[in-house]
Amino acid sequence: MLKILSGNQVKKLDSAHLELKVISSFELMERAAVGFSNWWKSKLFSKNLPVFVFCGAGNNGGDGFAIARLLHKMDYTVSVFKCFEDRTSLSEDAGKNYALLSEGIEIKSWQEFDPTRKGILIDAFLGVGFKGALRSDAEGIIEKINSFTGKIIAVDIPSGLPSDDVLKGNCVRASITVTFAFPKLSLLFPEHARNVGEIVLVDIGISDGEYDSFSSSFFYLRDRDISGFHREFHRFSHKGDFGKVLLIGGSKGKMGAVVLSSKSALRTGSGLVSCKVDSEERLILQTAVPEAMCRLEEKIDYREFDAIGVGPGLGTEGKTALLEDLFERYSKPLVLDADAINLLALNQHLIPMIPKNSILTPHLGEFDRLLGTSVNHLERLEKAFLFCKKWGLNLVIKGANSVICLADGRQIFNSSGTKYMATGGSGDVLTGILTSFLGQSYSPEQALICGVFHHGLAGELAGKIKRRGTIASDIIEAIPDTFIQLDIS
């Protein structure tokens, strides 16, 4: 799994790579620019639109010059806008790439840019080398870039965004950020979404093993990581191997939640799915999901089940005793979502009773209720880290790039998912998926890594067809396709 390093570690990673592969820093810059232009080619941007490349004096600007050269070669009309006083201030590699700009490329000062022009703007002003508060000239440059009404594409990071911290000043508002080697931590914070836009990761040839000597507790989960975490089933596997799971949830007016969770558990491969629901409401579940069974008795022997998920649509009124009783009589890891989390927020004395290694899946609102409001995502990550360590629990901070926070302190940002998943019930689908994997004897870590990724991928597949018309049921229907897509039998 790809490690997310700090901005300060990037230079060291680069130097180690240059030494290992015996290449120059100039060649590495060229790889970044080639990676960018290959992505550009795949997007088929119209050649009728001129390209404006804003270049700073550092290596981010160097990437910009090289990109300008490559796009010009591809027959785009390219102008470079200098965001520096004179050539002597350029970094060595930026200087080399500046010298390679061909005659057909117009070179102007950033002040000369007319932001009302039609075209595409490439922001290669500041990269991960940006430190401290913006200097006053830089403020002006960023304002100029942001006054442009067309598409802005940031190189590595939107200029002005610190790579590992929360934005404090002004920053370019990009609609796409093409980042190199690994996504910089701050690109993944929800409060930066308007500045970062869509993230595109460009490989510059640094292999995962080269990150080994760098310490980081942050990771980035991609499709290639998944298969190693799945369990294999063989020809003689029986119903029991696929697990017997229980979902506790649903209440008057909110039965849909447990309908969605149970369906998604079945679509994820559970052998047997039972639901503990109010007896008056059972017909809704049994009609909607005939494959699921209802358990109506007051005192279920929870030990019958390989995994239990609790919370979707449960309601909080009068349910504290149910949760307490569950913690007393079940010792395997649970999945706790929605109202189970709200109950914990209201009854914090129950937290020490949660079976070790359980999984909590709060969205930002539930997270705040449980652990208090946070001023920014960094604080939220720190709170999650302390909570998971203290209680030996795992937690998913849900949203775009959901963060899997493991009990051992690792925090894994998910790469799959789409904005079309921001629809009622998609969290209930995740509860079903996670409970299903736990029931199939996946460890909580395996269940989390596979579950969160497949959920996001199912959302992407559904969103490709249904766009903003995507509903939670579409995500469930797409779960089987995720196994095909990832070649999991």
Ligand SMILES: NC(=O)C1=CN([C@@H]2O[C@H](COP(=O)(O)OP(=O)(O)OC[C@H]3O[C@@H](n4cnc5c(N)ncnc54)[C@H](O)[C@@H]3O)[C@@H](O)[C@H]2O)[C@@H](O)CC1
């Ligand atoms: N492995 C990688 O990640 C690679 C990174 N490359 C590029 O190199 C960049 C990093 O290059 P550098 O270390 O030269 O740094 P940058 O180009 O990001 O920044 C240095 C420049 O920013 C200015 N600056 C810094 N703080 C400022 C402030 N507070 N106000 C105004 N200006 C400020 C400096 O004067 C200098 O001109 C990356 O972002 C990426 O674009 C690629 O060229 C090659 C591979």
Ligand SMILES: Nc1ncnc2c1ncn2[C@@H]1O[C@H](COP(=O)(O)OP(=O)(O)O)[C@@H](O)[C@H]1O
């Ligand atoms: N913009 C987004 N990008 C990616 N995933 C998203 C986005 N918005 C929501 N999701 C995912 O959808 C799910 C929503 O969960 P939740 O808020 O609990 O929904 P509900 O309570 O309606 O079931 C989470 O897994 C979250 O990661």
Ligand SMILES: [K+]
């Ligand atoms: K930039």
